[in-house]
Amino acid sequence: MRFEGLWFRYGRRADWTLQAVDASVEPGQTVVVLGRNGAGKSTLLQLAAGVLRPSRGAVRDRPPVVGWVPERFPADQPFTAGDYLHRMALVRGHDPSQADEWIERLLLADHTGTRLSDLSKGTAQKVGLAQALIARPGLLILDEPWEGLDAVARTLIPGIVAEVTAAGGMVLLSDHRGETARIPGAIHWQVADATLAPAPPPPAPARDEVVIEVAVRRADADEAVVRLRAQGHAVLGVREAGR
Numbered sequence: 204m205r206f207e208g209l210w211f212r213y214g215r216r217a218d219w220t221l222q223a224v225d226a227s228v229e230p231g232q233t234v235v236v237l238g239r240n241g242a243g244k245s246t247l248l249q250l251a252a253g254v255l256r257p258s259r260g261a262v263r264d265r266p267p268v269v270g271w272v273p274e275r276f277p278a279d280q281p282f283t284a285g286d287y288l289h290r291m292a293l294v295r296g297h298d299p300s301q302a303d304e305w306i307e308r309l310l311l312a313d314h315t316g317t318r319l320s321d322l323s324k325g326t327a328q329k330v331g332l333a334q335a336l337i338a339r340p341g342l343l344i345l346d347e348p349w350e351g352l353d354a355v356a357r358t359l360i361p362g363i364v365a366e367v368t369a370a371g372g373m374v375l376l377s378d379h380r381g382e383t384a385r386i387p388g389a390i391h392w393q394v395a396d397a398t399l400a401p402a403p404p405p406p407a408p409a410r411d412e413v414v415i416e417v418a419v420r421r422a423d424a425d426e427a428v429v430r431l432r433a434q435g436h437a438v439l440g441v442r443e444a445g446r
C-alpha cells in the first residue's frame with residue numbers, strides 16, 4: 204500500500220494537517236506511527252483506512268479487507284455486544300459464528316448480552332477490536348490501542364499483530380506514548396509539523412529477566428495485569444488456562 208503525494212486538511216481554509224506524504228507499507232509489515240497529541244496520527248490512519256479522503260494525492264493498493272479500530276469505539280448503537288458482532292460477521296460475508304472466536308479470545312463472553320451503550324469503555328473498545336478482526340484483515344489499523352483497551356486486552360495486541368502479519372497482512376498503529384517498543388520487527392514513522400518521516404524505534408530498556416507463568420482467576424485477570432505493570436513487570440501475554 205502506498206501513500207502518494209498525500210495532502211489533507213479538515214476544511215478549505217484550514218491549515219494542512221498532513222502535507223506531501225509519500226510512504227509505503229509492504230505485506231507482512233507493521234508500522235508504528237509516533238507523534239505528539241494532535242500531530243495527525245489519527246488523520247493518517249483514517250486516510251489509510253479510507254474513512255477520510257485525501258485533499259490531494261492518493262492511497263494506492265489498499266488491501267480489500269480493512270479492519271479499523273478507532274481510538275473510541277462508537278458504542279451508541281442499539282445492539283447487544285453479541286448481536287453487533289454476529290451482525291458484523293454477516294455484513295462482511297461470513298457465518299455469524301466467525302465472531303465467536305474473537306468473543307472468546309478477547310474474553311467478551313460475559314458481555315455478549317449487554318447493550319453496547321452499557322459497556323465499560325475498555326470492553327466497548329474490545330468489541331471494536333473484535334469487529335475489525337472477524338474478517339481476517341489484509342490491513343489492520345489500530346488507533347492508540349494502548350489508550351482505550353483494558354490491561355488484559357493490551358497484552359493480546361502483540362500476538363494479534365503477529366498473526367495478521369504472518370498471514371501477509373499489514374498493520375498500522377499509532378502510539379503517542381512509545382509503548383509499542385516491544386512489537387518485534389515494526390518500522391516507525393514520526394508525524395510532526397504536518398509531515399511524515401521515518402523514525403528510529405524508541406529504545407527498549409535493557410533488562411535482565413526471567414519468565415514466570417502465573418495462573419489467576421479470570422475475574423481477577425485485569426487487576427493482576429495492572430498490578431504487575433505498576434510494579435514494573437512486563438506482562439507478556441494472557442491466555443486461557445490449559446492452552
Ligand SMILES: Nc1ncnc2c1ncn2[C@@H]1O[C@H](COP(=O)(O)OP(=O)(O)OP(=O)(O)O)[C@@H](O)[C@H]1O
Binds near residue numbers: 239245
Ligand atoms: N474532525 C476534525 N475536524 C477538524 N479538525 C480536526 C478533526 N479531527 C482532528 N482535527 C485536528 O487535526 C489535527 C490532527 O488530529 P489527529 O487526531 O489526527 O492527531 P493525533 O496525532 O491522532 O492526536 P491524538 O493522539 O490526540 O489522537 C489536530 O489539530 C486536531 O485538532
